[in-house]
Amino acid sequence: MISRRAVLAGTALLAGCGQSTTSTQPDAPLPPLKSLAPFDLGVCAMTASFKDPQWGPLAATHFDRITPEWEMKMEYILSEDSPINFAEPEQWLRFKAADQILTFAKTNGMGMFGHTLVWYAQSAPLFDRLSKDYDSFFDAYQAYIDGVVGHYKGQLTGWDVVNEPMLDDGSGLRDCLWKQVLGVDYIALAFHRAHATDRHTPLFLNDYNLEYYPKKRAAFLRLAERLLNAGVPLHGLGTQTHIDATIA
Template sequence: MGAALLSACGRGEAATGAIAPLKSHVPFPLGVCAMTAQMGDPQWAAMIATHFDRITPEWEMKMEYILQPDGSLRFDAPDRIVQQARNYGQSVLGHTLIWYAQDGDYFQKLKSQRQAFEAAYRAYIRDVMAHYIGYVDGWDVVNEPILDDGSDLRDCLWREVLGDDYIDIAYQAAHEADPACPLILNDYNLEYYPAKRKRFLALVEGMLKRGVPLQVLGTQTHIAADLPRGAIRETLRDLAATGLKIHLSELDISLKEAAKNALDFRNYRDAQRALYEEAAEAYAALPTAQQFGLTVWGLRDKDSWYNRKDKGLIADEPLLFDDAGQLKPVGQAFVKAL
């Protein structure tokens, strides 16, 4: 596969010009996140179609976008993403139904009415999933439920009203809406905090014992280039020990986070490359039956969420392609390691 990576051209670190589609190097779905604002960029659209076979809506399938204050639902933007994916023969990953960070005025007004709140909670999950039956190949049902220190579930409106059962209820409602759809539990910083990973796995074990329909575990893998080597491999090994499918769901590796936003982060490029290699090798080494897919969280460096707000004097470079759309050396290393 390395022979498919052709001669370099570029800016900064030498970037690669003509390359084989990245998705051609792996037997599992290779995904990327997307927003409708990017769809008008011809280069972005062409690269997405060429290199990836799964799309995850980055924001516009979340409750903050879909749910309106009166309880009605808007699907215009996520529908556009789904239609473009269909045009390119790609699958779509639903992201996300229930997240501690988003609830909305509609649910806030119902929080003193336990029965009405649960009915609306179930209905939201049912109606969003029903809208996309046959168009998505999995859903992040609950996103980021565990505190970073691993001490407990996060506090949120869902837990305040429904108790810890809010998670089980969400998966039951999702399964009732689309019994054939793989349901995912997704979280982040599992590589950084063993206690959080342990609590996450305890949650999973309890759900499975209770018969909760859960088929896939997602580890986001938003990491910095100073993450100790071996942490990604250890995390994937621990998650895979459950026997469930594994989604490496939001991969990016920040240089600026490692350098603590210093202007010169060149010393972290080798570490970044090694971590991308580790992620690729460790995921590719999972049993084939447990490989749900690997998703990178952005196409080009300028598309990254790290560069959207407060990027400072110099932009981060956390992704596989540079701003000009060329595969960077870190991207070449990632592909060779798959």
């Protein structure tokens, strides 16, 4: 896999191609990567990134937006021992780390992209305990989305509402806790709830390896089409940039 450090190093090498090795002129400063792209360029991060004194200036110089890598996911935000308080999201949802990343973004004139509200790989013990009680599970599912989207209302460039819903072979949706309890409508429900809480932030359906697996890509696009035809407020599609040097 190509690391971010390798990408930056490769950019530096490309910038130097064609220059005489005997030149006594100082190297021209490298242009920011974001100035070379015809679109906003993003980077992911965790609060641990801020411990590296070089990371912050590099990120602010070369990227337009930032995406929390883990600390906006349910596994972090929903503390295991916090009782649900529908009226006070701050009392049962943990936003400290993601707020720190948002502060960094705002301070450096960057946008922040929300990642992610619903993901098959990380639920929370709370939802496991409620899985036999449909009504309580449904209420908690909506309350979680309300609380997280409401906390960041008007502050993000977009949300990955549902992350990685498709099986890699393209045969259908992943069998996850959300699907087991709420059925296939867990996806539409999440989008409707997020949009009801924040009507101005774009909402995305996100997955990975779409460039590698044609059947998965086709199934993903069919899912998006069904959601749109059903009136679901889906505003964009995301494909994760897991790339290596062998991709055509």
